[in-house]
Amino acid sequence: MALPAGSRFGWLRLDPFVRATVVRTQLLGPAQSLCWNHCMNSKSVVWILAFSCASLSRAAVVPPSECKLADAPNQSHLHAFAPLAIDPQLIQLGHANEVVADEFIIQFAPHVIASLELFNLGGDGRTGLEDIDALCATHGVSKFRSLFSATTPKALAGVPLPDLSGFTVITIDLNQTSLDAAMRAFSNDASVIHVEPIGMHPIYATSNDTNFAMQWHLNQTSDKDIDAPEAWDIQNGDPSKIVAVLDTGVRYYHRDLGGADASSTNPTATAGNIWINTAEKNGTAGVDDDSNGFVDDWVGYDFVSAAIATCYTGEDCTTADNDPRDFNGHGTHCAGIVGALNNNGYAVASPAGGYGNGTLVATGDGCGVMCLRVGHSALSGASEVGYVRMDYCASALQYAANNGARIATCSWGSSNSGGIAAACDYFIAAGGLIFKAAGNSNNSTADYMCARTDVYSVAATDSSDVRASFSSYGTWVDIAAPGVSINSTYHNHAVPASDYVASMSGTSMATPLVAGIAANLWSQFPTWTRAQVWDRLRTTAESIDALNPSFAGQLGSGRVNLHRALTNTTGGGGGGGTFTGKVLVSVLGTPTLGAAGAVADEDIALYDGGTSTWSIYFDGSDVGLTSFAIDALAVLPSGELLISVDIDGTLAGITGGPSGTSIDDSDILKFTPTTLGADTAGTWSFYFDGSDVGLTTSNEDVDALSILPSGAIGISTLGAATVTGLLGIEDEDIFGFTPTTLGAVTAGAWSYYFDGSDVGLSTNANEDIDAFYSPTTGAMSFSTLGAFSVTGLSGLDEDAFKFTATTTGTATAGTFSSYFTGTTLSIPTTANINALHVLQ
Structure with missing residues (x-):
């Protein structure tokens, strides 16, 4: 059953007009030309526009100059980015087909964890505990997998972190049992203190018309933007401030992320603004050189260990590994919004991307982008759809905290399942900020993470500071940010050898923008706590309620502004002044x-x-x-x-x-x-x-x-x-x-x-x-x-x-x-x- 035209869910807006489906820009190597491909109708008539990327000025963004037309690549696969055929029951958690059918989470009680370790809990579905093993036999348990790493880094020694040691993923045989029966049976055992399902949340990838050839969200004449050029005169980002991008993976070898030497044929040359685990990159293959519980994780990690629903042709849906590369494209887009290399004469800019010398360079000086893959493209009917799983997201949040990230950007739907609650607690206890997409449902319903008061929900605005037509809203929203026609880096799996830029819309885009702004601000004030960073972002946001009278009080504290945050420009408060909280x-x-x-x-x-x-x-x-x-x-x-x-x-x-x-x-x-x-x-x-x-x-x-x-x-x-x-x-x-x-x-x-x-x-x-x-x-x-x-x-x-x-x-x-x-x-x-x- 297809979703009705105009339906919205997850990360990206579904365009109600199928014929206006895509915008992609291919980066054509040394010539640094950007070619916009706009599929105008169902007959795939293609208009090609091209322009060159000049070096970015700190004072202003210069409009691109015209250049010759270029040939469009074959993009027949982009029909997958039209509104997608998918069961509408997936919208509500609790329906059996929105949770993983054959896996769920149990949390063992503290008094049995040591016993489990003695029996090397793992691949054969046995624990050595008589009562648990009897349940395993009844329900066809084939394997256990620890949800969280057992290691805690020295940097977090002494920090009061939640105990994650008992969380375990169980795989059952559906020929012997059902998910409900197995969960009920394990929940009644004295060795288990908590049981929960694993939510699957679909994502949709579509591209908007190229109404804004430049990145209006960074700078435009109306000033309804984040004032990035003014802010770059103060701060450009620092590599020690790391943003974890939990998504479909990242094309980390995109030259506007990974630097001039990176490419699809030479991904190990990645540097730029991508977070690199130097101990593993320079270490011994097959060895956990930094003892963080992950082997050879030199550029992040891929937590996807099994297909979520189905696996799209060409996707990697099998084994968790050390290669978090993107296939879907969404994760690469989010990563570029956070930390694309600035002033390198190539592609796009970002709030925390550092500042180059005007040419392509191998290394960057902006905030680090940590690549964590928690979802993938799947096949639904004849269409491509992206999914994330809550247990993958939970594992990634712990990894991010343990490996130095203090900001996480999460552009997907969520439910209280798969250990995500404990993982959020852990990341926040480690001193981190979590930014979460409010959703594209055009309603006031908050999902689990958005309903938490310690996770910050981001609504989307357009170039007029008006709520994006698709953006969710409500008193639970914390802040707003530009999220319409946002240009950023992209991976096109039909032409995997080439770097791309795409224009996309969604709270998916607004969320990494706030994350990048937070990283820039934290770079300027490196000793600040998470509370201080958030308070500054909140109190310096520009009020947009007057422009959104029907949604006044439901778009958070206003539209985020990087320059105002760096200079502490506020509208009052304290001392008996105007109260804005x-x-x-x-x-x-x-x-x-x-x-x-x-x-x-x-x-x-x-x-x-x-x-x-x-x-x-x-x-x-x-x-x-x-x-x-x-x-x-x-x-x-x-x-x-x-x-x-x-x-x-x-x-x-x-x-x-x-x-x-x-x-x-x-x-x-x-x-x-x-x-x-x-x-x-x-x-x-x-x-x-x-x-x-x-x-x-x-x-x-x-x-x-x-x-x-x-x-x-x-x-x-x-x-x-x-x-x-x-x-x-x-x-x-x-x-x-x-x-x-x-x-x-x-x-x-x-x-x-x-x-x-x-x-x-x-x-x-x-x-x-x-x-x-x-x-x-x-x-x-x-x-x-x-x-x-x-x-x-x-x-x-x-x-x-x-x-x-x-x-x-x-x-x-x-x-x-x-x-x-x-x-x-x-x-x-x-x-x-x-x-x-x-x-x-």
């Missing part, structure tokens, strides 16, 4: 908050500073909280909400608690949403039992909470508190709980995080911290129960303020500043902010 609040007093209307104390409201608008984020009355007030809240990276309420009571439907549906004000509850907003729905589960760990008196009500940068649960209580190991806790303090177990039986250790009395907050009731958020160590946003006053700053209970610490813990020190004044956000003086969480 997004913040969730729960308020006492049932105030009327703009379009959100009357907000009850069991609700959570969202304020979007980009549009100065309020909306309902969570309606507590829809899910059983009518008799409670929300005292504290936090949003997990998964999008789940942690909530504590003001009184003891019962909550219908909650599971996992020590006393059925009974809850009290020292507990923390977890809400897993299926929908949010004015019609909230989802499920409740028990997360934290305060009475298990010393919170037993009325003063020890959980009054504010945030997940701290260490992963501990940060808590402030209603009054003075006493817990094991800590003395003298007051209501202006914050202390952290590091759990060993959570749920009905909670256990762990307490530590000091913030001593309010050290920095001027008194023990009187007014300066009780009743709302806070701490995204990075020492950076906190607060609101208090009543009026507060510290050196140089004062405010009321509807206001919020920032604290930037120089030291934390029992000797807290630092400085205060205003975060926002409640009345400027239309919060009345009769209201009190009772909980908050910052989204941007």
